Amino acid sequence: MTAAIDIATVWAFIIAFAVFVYVVMDGFDLGLGILFPLFPAKGDRDTIMNTVAPVWDGNETWLVLGGGGMMAAFPLAYAVLMPALYTPVIAMLIGLIFRGVAFEFRWRVKSERNRWDLAFAGGSWLATLAQGVALGAILQGVHVEERHYAGGWWDWLTPFSILTGVSLAIGYALLGATWLVLKTEGPLRDRAYHLAWYLLFAMLLAIGAVSIATPFLHIQYAERWFTWPNIVLTAPVPIAVAVVTVALLRSLADKQDTRPFFLTLLLFALSYLGLGISMYPYIVPQSIDIWQAASPANSQIFMLFGVAVLIPLILAYTGWAYWVFRGKVRAGSGYH
Amino acid sequence: MSSAMSWLISGFEAVSLARAQFAFTMSFHIVFPAFSIGLASYLAVLEALWLWTGREVFLNLFNYWLKIFAVAFGMGVVSGIVMSYQFGTNWSAFADKTGPVIGPLMAYEVLTAFFLEAGFLGVMLFGLERVGRRLHFVATLMVAIGTLVSAFWILSANSWMQTPAGYAVNPAGQFVAADWLKVIFNPSFPYRLVHMVLAAYLTTALVVGAAGAFHLWRDRHLAGARVMFSMAMWMATLVAPIQLIAGDQHGLNTLKYQPVKIMGMEGHFESHPDGAPLYLFGLPDEKAGKVKYAIEIPRMGSLILEHDLNAPMKGLNTVPRENWPPVPITFWSFRIMVGMGFLMFGLGLLSLWARWRGTLYEWRLLHLFAIVMGPAGFVAVLAGWITTETGRQPFTVYGLLRTADSASPLAAPAVGASLISFAIVYFVVFIAGLIYLLRLMALPPHPGEAGLPRDIPARAAGITPAIESVAR
Numbered sequence: 001m002t003a004a005i006d007i008a009t010v011w012a013f014i015i016a017f018a019v020f021v022y023v024v025m026d027g028f029d030l031g032l033g034i035l036f037p038l039f040p041a042k043g044d045r046d047t048i049m050n051t052v053a054p055v056w057d058g059n060e061t062w063l064v065l066g067g068g069g070m071m072a073a074f075p076l077a078y079a080v081l082m083p084a085l086y087t088p089v090i091a092m093l094i095g096l097i098f099r100g101v102a103f104e105f106r107w108r109v110k111s112e113r114n115r116w117d118l119a120f121a122g123g124s125w126l127a128t129l130a131q132g133v134a135l136g137a138i139l140q141g142v143h144v145e146e147r148h149y150a151g152g153w154w155d156w157l158t159p160f161s162i163l164t165g166v167s168l169a170i171g172y173a174l175l176g177a178t179w180l181v182l183k184t185e186g187p188l189r190d191r192a193y194h195l196a197w198y199l200l201f202a203m204l205l206a207i208g209a210v211s212i213a214t215p216f217l218h219i220q221y222a223e224r225w226f227t228w229p230n231i232v233l234t235a236p237v238p239i240a241v242a243v244v245t246v247a248l249l250r251s252l253a254d255k256q257d258t259r260p261f262f263l264t265l266l267l268f269a270l271s272y273l274g275l276g277i278s279m280y281p282y283i284v285p286q287s288i289d290i291w292q293a294a295s296p297a298n299s300q301i302f303m304l305f306g307v308a309v310l311i312p313l314i315l316a317y318t319g320w321a322y323w324v325f326r327g328k329v330r331a332g333s334g335y336h
Numbered sequence: 337m338s339s340a341m342s343w344l345i346s347g348f349e350a351v352s353l354a355r356a357q358f359a360f361t362m363s364f365h366i367v368f369p370a371f372s373i374g375l376a377s378y379l380a381v382l383e384a385l386w387l388w389t390g391r392e393v394f395l396n397l398f399n400y401w402l403k404i405f406a407v408a409f410g411m412g413v414v415s416g417i418v419m420s421y422q423f424g425t426n427w428s429a430f431a432d433k434t435g436p437v438i439g440p441l442m443a444y445e446v447l448t449a450f451f452l453e454a455g456f457l458g459v460m461l462f463g464l465e466r467v468g469r470r471l472h473f474v475a476t477l478m479v480a481i482g483t484l485v486s487a488f489w490i491l492s493a494n495s496w497m498q499t500p501a502g503y504a505v506n507p508a509g510q511f512v513a514a515d516w517l518k519v520i521f522n523p524s525f526p527y528r529l530v531h532m533v534l535a536a537y538l539t540t541a542l543v544v545g546a547a548g549a550f551h552l553w554r555d556r557h558l559a560g561a562r563v564m565f566s567m568a569m570w571m572a573t574l575v576a577p578i579q580l581i582a583g584d585q586h587g588l589n590t591l592k593y594q595p596v597k598i599m600g601m602e603g604h605f606e607s608h609p610d611g612a613p614l615y616l617f618g619l620p621d622e623k624a625g626k627v628k629y630a631i632e633i634p635r636m637g638s639l640i641l642e643h644d645l646n647a648p649m650k651g652l653n654t655v656p657r658e659n660w661p662p663v664p665i666t667f668w669s670f671r672i673m674v675g676m677g678f679l680m681f682g683l684g685l686l687s688l689w690a691r692w693r694g695t696l697y698e699w700r701l702l703h704l705f706a707i708v709m710g711p712a713g714f715v716a717v718l719a720g721w722i723t724t725e726t727g728r729q730p731f732t733v734y735g736l737l738r739t740a741d742s743a744s745p746l747a748a749p750a751v752g753a754s755l756i757s758f759a760i761v762y763f764v765v766f767i768a769g770l771i772y773l774l775r776l777m778a779l780p781p782h783p784g785e786a787g788l789p790r791d792i793p794a795r796a797a798g799i800t801p802a803i804e805s806v807a808r
Contacts, residue, residue, distance in 0.1 A: 071443075073439070306447050
């Protein structure tokens, strides 16, 4: 039994890791789509696309791993959450389809480029809002009876989930803007700096609003964060957010091209950690914990063999790909 | 509330809409992997022949089909992401109950497919000049093997739903694995794997053959067109008869483990104690319990299925009505698949005769036949999947879990709205992709055929790599 408990925790971390890698990696290229309407010039758009063209599709791997892994490792959670998040999940998939094919199709037929640019921006917006709304819907909890979702198909839509949807769009946009600061130069980079400044303040407002609203959703969240001795462990998180924010402000003011992006990643990591603190050990908040949702140990162990071999390989390859395509992207040149 | 409204939102209707959605998205999806499994192997063969003989024409053909492979593979991945979430959105009860058993099989499919993509596809698509010939060939080979490994896992999961084995049921009502080897190598899996991989090879051969014939039609001396047409016709000649045998063996396996499916496929409503007929054509009427306007060969059904003219065969009248598969669909899709198979067999024989007479590259009628047969593999694959999946009904896990008990607790409008959304999006996106594919194939393979172009962004992982603008 203890073995089963341990393996469930291991899998919870694997799924959480896959989702986090997905959020930060697809986050910045979705952020570029969100910012796309603000860069109407064709040359800028080509450069923006070129900064992520070599890597964006590998990023989506992690989404499939998160979803597919969840069905295998925590089938009950998958079975409850997917119907509960029905509309956001389907909206996300449709957004990702448009965003994905736009990457390829916009280079094909020049007369149809505007159409696929619209698909790129629209798909990115749709996918991001859907992901953020889904996060809010999970946090606020879903109606579970026995082993299935028992709510309606619009339960996910609340002021709180709209807040998390907008917040995620702001966060991805900030990631996108700091990515452009990292990868571009000249006027395009200057405009990205300008945007990042506003987006950082918006992001701080968003983090603050979500942090204040979350404890009101469930008393358990408040207890988790504000009761002794938990507070010793939880207090460093907001303090770290403050420190990272100051560093981020300074790096933007000093125009250090590399730092803003990585500090924004850190901000995402801290927010994600905060979510983890609120949720653990639940996988469906306040209804189903990871041990209730876990598939039997022999299923989880069977998969662990594959994951133990392949995830390090995929990580190594991904790191190598980013290394190969490092450096600034010049207008009209791509990477070669 | 009007009766029409209450009918619309009744549970039965939501299940039907969910089935329609799965059938629709799956049918779009399966076309791309079926093609890319075959094409990956074909590319490996072309590169091997180039390395072995040093003949330029093989490299030209490799580069020609590589561009097409890139688009087809990308569309397979995009449509596959939708499939991996659909088990949860529309079939959550199924996901909960079978997740511990088939979840890991599908997770392995994802891991192997994406590992291959991350590790080798990028090199295969863009790396010939960067990594050298040998390493590049290894990458091509790994991609071909990777597509087969993908097929292995996903067909294992599917076969387990058809012929579940090696499982136990836990107190929560979930299927759990008692013996992983028995789960993976369940009774119908080896047959289904062979049948499907051969189908993928034939599908690709017919597309390649049609493209070759199309270009021969315009210039019968075009070297690339001659080689691809000849290779494709060898495949049809050799693999079509093997596929007929494999299909027959698969049918015998189905008779043993899923006899009711066979009754549906054959339209055997009644039992035949001394030899069952083979209905060539007819209109199965479930209400009347017989095949109307049937053209039948007496005792032929027993001969095919039992290899014995007089073998007794039970009919659907021995099965409770609520356990019948939808007979007309199963009956007709099976006949379409078999009909396509015999046409492929015929094309193979005809090409062999033309080869023997020395008119393979001149005989216009053969070329016309090959062009018409271009999509036949896709038709056969779709018809075959419809046969086996509707034949599994009314169960998702054969005999153990009913389809009606597998669906998500959702109201019909939710499922209907998502079905309409997917239908619109798929028609816009995949039709556009299909047009790009056909435009690529309409260009003749020429000497010095370029690989993937360099004037648009390179890809590192490259599931949907750039192809040259065909419009310029």
